[in-house]
Amino acid sequence: MPLHIIRNDLTLMACDAVVNPTNEQLVGTGGVDGKLRRAAGPELDAACAKIGFCAPGDAVLTRGYDLPARYVIHTVGPRWVDGTHGEAETLERCYRACLALAAKRRFSSMAFPIIAAGSFGFPKEQALEIATREIGGFLRYHDMTVYLVVYDADLFQIGKQRFQDIAEYIDEHYVQAHTLSNAREPMAPRREEMERSEASMAPLPMSGAAPAARPAAGQKKPRFSLRDLERDLDESFSQMLLRKIDEQGMKDAECYKKANVDRKLFSKIRKDVYYKPSKPTAIAFAIALELDLRETEELLKKAGFALSHSNRFDVIIEYFIVHGNYDIFEINEALFAFDQPLLGA
Numbered sequence: 001m002p003l004h005i006i007r008n009d010l011t012l013m014a015c016d017a018v019v020n021p022t023n024e025q026l027v028g029t030g031g032v033d034g035k036l037r038r039a040a041g042p043e044l045d046a047a048c049a050k051i052g053f054c055a056p057g058d059a060v061l062t063r064g065y066d067l068p069a070r071y072v073i074h075t076v077g078p079r080w081v082d083g084t085h086g087e088a089e090t091l092e093r094c095y096r097a098c099l100a101l102a103a104k105r106r107f108s109s110m111a112f113p114i115i116a117a118g119s120f121g122f123p124k125e126q127a128l129e130i131a132t133r134e135i136g137g138f139l140r141y142h143d144m145t146v147y148l149v150v151y152d153a154d155l156f157q158i159g160k161q162r163f164q165d166i167a168e169y170i171d172e173h174y175v176q177a178h179t180l181s182n183a184r185e186p187m188a189p190r191r192e193e194m195e196r197s198e199a200s201m202a203p204l205p206m207s208g209a210a211p212a213a214r215p216a217a218g219q220k221k222p223r224f225s226l227r228d229l230e231r232d233l234d235e236s237f238s239q240m241l242l243r244k245i246d247e248q249g250m251k252d253a254e255c256y257k258k259a260n261v262d263r264k265l266f267s268k269i270r271k272d273v274y275y276k277p278s279k280p281t282a283i284a285f286a287i288a289l290e291l292d293l294r295e296t297e298e299l300l301k302k303a304g305f306a307l308s309h310s311n312r313f314d315v316i317i318e319y320f321i322v323h324g325n326y327d328i329f330e331i332n333e334a335l336f337a338f339d340q341p342l343l344g345a
Contacts, residue, residue, distance in 0.1 A: 002260040002344045003135050003329060005148045005336045011039035013149060014068035016107035017061075019098050021115045022074050026054055032113045032151075041066040048074065057093030059101050069111070073098045077116030080123065088130060091116055095134035103142055111147040125160070132329040140257050150336075166334055169319040173309050237282065237302035238273050244289050244299070258288035260328045260344030279305045283317055284343040290326045293318065313340045 010018050010032060022033045026048035037044055047062040051074075054060050059075040075098050078090035094115050102110045114131055116122035135146050235243075245255050256266040261284055269275045277285075282303045286296040293307075296317075300306055307314040316338060320331050332342045 002262060003132070003139060003146050003148065003332075004344075005150065005332055005342060007151070008147075008149050009035075009151055010111060010113055010149050011035055011067060013111040013147060015109035015111050015145075015147065016069065016105075017071040017073050017102055017110040018064070018067065018069040019059075019110065019112045019115070020072050020074045021077050021094075021113060021118075021120070022048075022054070024054060024056065024076050026051055026060070026074060029119060031118045036067065036072065039067055040064060040072065044072065057090040057097065059094065059097035061101055061105070071105070071107075073101055073110070075115065077120050078122065080116070080121035083123075087116075087122060088126065091122060091127065091130050092134055095131065096138075099135070099138045099142075099146075102144065103138075107144065109145040109147070111149050113149055113151070128333065132333060136329045143263060145262075162334065163337060166316060166319055166338070170312060170315050170338075173318070174312055174315045235302065236273050236275075237277065237299070238269050238275050240299055240302050241269065241285055244291070248289060250289075255285070255288050258328065259284040260332070261285070261288075277303055279303070280341050280343050284328060287320075287326050287328050287331065287343060291321075293321050296321060312338065316340060 018036065020033055020036045021029070021031075023029050028034055028037055028045070043065045044062060047065075051060050051062070054074060054076050056076045056078055059073050062072050062074065064070050064072050075094045077094050078085075078087040080087055095112070098110075098112070112131065112135070114124070114127050117124045117127035131148060135148065138144075139146065245252065252266065252270070253263070256263060259281075261281060265281070269277065279300070282300050282305060283296070286299050289295075289299075291299060297307060307318055309315060313335070316334055317331070320326070320334070325331070328343055332344070335342050
């Protein structure tokens with residue numbers, strides 16, 4: 001199941017477990033920890049006092065009490081010194097310990113903050129990179145929905161160089177398409193707006209189809225059977241996707257996990273030859289298959305879509321494909337940073 005990066009308050013997440021970054025004595029550190037404790041009520045403090053201790057990089061479990069989440073997984077992240085005191089390794093262990101606890105309990109959903117990026121001083125860019133790498137690696141082998149919850153936008157930082165490179169690519173390819181006005185370009189629509197506009201798009205013509213000639217006066221109109229029409233239909237999105245998976249020697253699970261797509265959605269696509277995905281989902285599969293720009297356009301066309309330089313979302317996708325970067329979690333980090341819909345489902 002997929003990784004979702006969302007803006008929300010961790011205390012409002014209704015899932016099996018939320019992760020609480022705390023200190024070794026489990027007595028509260030303020031920030032996310034303080035908010036969770038206040039929302040959960042005094043019973044959470046009592047449960048933590050009973051446990052008494054958690055080493056850096058480890059995790060312990062309590063009930064969620066008054067939180068919408070059923071459980072709280074408490075973990076102790078590293079306090080940043082200078083990067084040479086095992087800080088990164090400790091943070092990696094935090095994520096692995098939390099995910100292992102969730103897997104042992106057979107949770108179907110859990111939510112993380114960006115651990116240690118606040119008062120513990122861990123560099124935000126590196127903290128985000130470790131979070132997505134560890135969660136993404138876990139999801140390759142486990143079915144679970146994981147949320148990376150961002151409450152304070154200042155805590156979410158992709159690499160400065162990458163942000164600048166993408167911004168320059170947008171300026172070069174997107175702004176050129178909007179030179180008729182000097183007005184500031186509004187942000188691209190969010191997913192729901194995007195899908196509404198997609199639904200209203202006229203379907204693309206079938207490749208090779210020519211306008212039917214009108215019969216001459218007095219001439220009978222040719223009769224076509226349903227079988228004749230079906231024979232003339234082009235390959236569907238589902239058919240092309242499954243063919244590409246087979247051609248690359250991939251397993252279904254490998255493909256939908258790389259696409260950050262839920263197994264149930266992939267099952268619908270496999271069973272329904274005429275299934276029409278949303279544009280972000282179609283692109284997610286192109287990324288999973290590591291298609292080049294031409295092949296991506298071809299797969300999108302099967303679903304009735306195209307990439308356009310008049311859409312900031314599309315330009316960011318093009319940037320990653322042109323640069324040969326098919327890491328869907330890195331792509332979603334960039335899309336989130338530029339306030340765009342994320343890939344997958």
